[in-house]
Amino acid sequence: MGRHLQGGDVVSLIGDLGAGKTAFAQGVGEALGVKGPMTSPTFTLQHEYLGQLTGTGVKARLIHMDLYRLQRPEEVEVIGVEDAFVEDAICLIEWPQIAEDYLPEDRLEVEILGSGESPREIIFRARERDWEQRLKVMA
Ligand SMILES: Nc1ncnc2c1ncn2[C@@H]1O[C@H](COP(=O)(O)OP(=O)(O)OP(=O)(O)O)[C@@H](O)[C@H]1O
Numbered sequence: 001m002g003r004h005l006q007g008g009d010v011v012s013l014i015g016d017l018g019a020g021k022t023a024f025a026q027g028v029g030e031a032l033g034v035k036g037p038m039t040s041p042t043f044t045l046q047h048e049y050l051g052q053l054t055g056t057g058v059k060a061r062l063i064h065m066d067l068y069r070l071q072r073p074e075e076v077e078v079i080g081v082e083d084a085f086v087e088d089a090i091c092l093i094e095w096p097q098i099a100e101d102y103l104p105e106d107r108l109e110v111e112i113l114g115s116g117e118s119p120r121e122i123i124f125r126a127r128e129r130d131w132e133q134r135l136k137v138m139a
């Protein structure tokens with residue numbers, strides 16, 4: 001999936017604790033040529049990396065968020081989550097539910113079912129038309 005991402009993309013990652021959301025984000029980072037380890041932003045809320053888009057080699061920021069520790073939707077505004085929804089950044093968000101009202105309509109939802117040793121099922125849900133087309137290309 002990482003090879004198909006473009007600047008401005010917002011991807012929410014849904015799944016239980018330990019489902020593999022961070023592992024998925026690390027895979028995206030790898031595809032974008034992110035150097036160095038990508039660690040879980042559970043305690044820091046947000047980590048930022050520099051990546052390169054496949055094909056064009058254009059640089060893009062990869063912003064990896066984890067909103068698990070937020071307790072109220074208003075906190076989303078206070079920490080400036082919306083600043084990540086810009087054209088030069090790709091944004092991956094774990095535990096995005098609390099930010100529902102702040103997320104752009106145009107986004108891709110990735111839901112990971114299963115955790116622990118059980119096999120995973122990953123559901124890609126296009127939240128806007130453009131993503132439907134792009135998912136077909138990815139598949
Ligand atoms: N597909 C998988 N199969 C087996 N183990 C996996 C898989 N994906 C991730 N794991 C392992 O499960 C553990 C938790 O993964 P990860 O941190 O990615 O989960 P998470 O969904 O981000 O959890 P959290 O909600 O706590 O952030 C890690 O040790 C990881 O290596």
Ligand SMILES: [Mg+2]
Nearest residue numbers: 021022040094
């Ligand atoms: Mg995680």
